[in-house]
Amino acid sequence: MINTSALREKPTLIGENVRLVPLGPEHTDSYFSAGLDTEVRRLMGAHGHPTYEQARKWCESRADREDRLDLAITAPEDGRYLGELSLYDVSPENASAGYRIALSAIEFTGRGLGREATRLVLRHAFEEVGLHRIWLHVYAFNMRAIAVYRSCGFSVEGRLRDSLLWEGRRYDSLLMAVLRDGFDPS
Structure with a gap:
């Protein structure tokens, strides 16, 4: 059985280059702005973006959710918003969960921030929540993200063919997952 209190009590997870804090109303402006970035939306497969009011309601409601964990990725030195995950x-019965991460701007990619944030949250998910399996979807063109996920122990389990139509082209989505005993915390 998993420890659902580890989902209710929103943690702060501290790494060397990122700090994961509960996503809240103070992140609304940055969360909204990230949704306006075309490349961020392409990597996420999001054709539209939320209105400011939708972003505000989303950020305000995260602390009340006991069935999931939403964290802002911030810079440890100044609290600058870098993204969210x-x-x-x-699924408490199956000790599994889905995972997603979005850095808020392309300028934050290639610096190891996503890898560090992923490792921090996976460690929390396996050690504190007690999950056994974590899965995700990533578009096959996002080679950088795929490499990060592999470095954290994720393996490709399947392919959803032509699952994204973006600017007239179709792209596959990969289903990847990591099991507790396959996670590399280093």
Whole structure:
């Protein structure tokens, strides 16, 4: 059985280059702005973006969710918003959950921030929440993200063919997952 209190009590997870804090109303402006970035939306497969009011309601409601974990990725030195991540679709019966991460601007990619944030949240998910399996979807063109996920122990389990139509082209989505005993915390 998993420790659901580890989902209710929103943690702060501290790494060398990132600090994961509960996503809240103070992140609304940055969360909204990230949704306006075309490249961020392409990597996420999001054709539209939320209105400011939708972003505000989303950020305000995260602390009340007991069935998922939504964290802002921030810079440890000044609290600058770098992105956000989620453990969602948590299945206590199966000790599994979905995972997603989005850096808020392309300028934050290639610096190891996503890898560090992923390792921090996976460690929390496996050690504190007690999950056994964490899965995600990533578009096959996002080679950088795929490499990060592999370095954290994720393996490709399947392919959803032509699952994204973006500017007239179709792209596959990969289903990847990591099991507790396959996670590399280093």
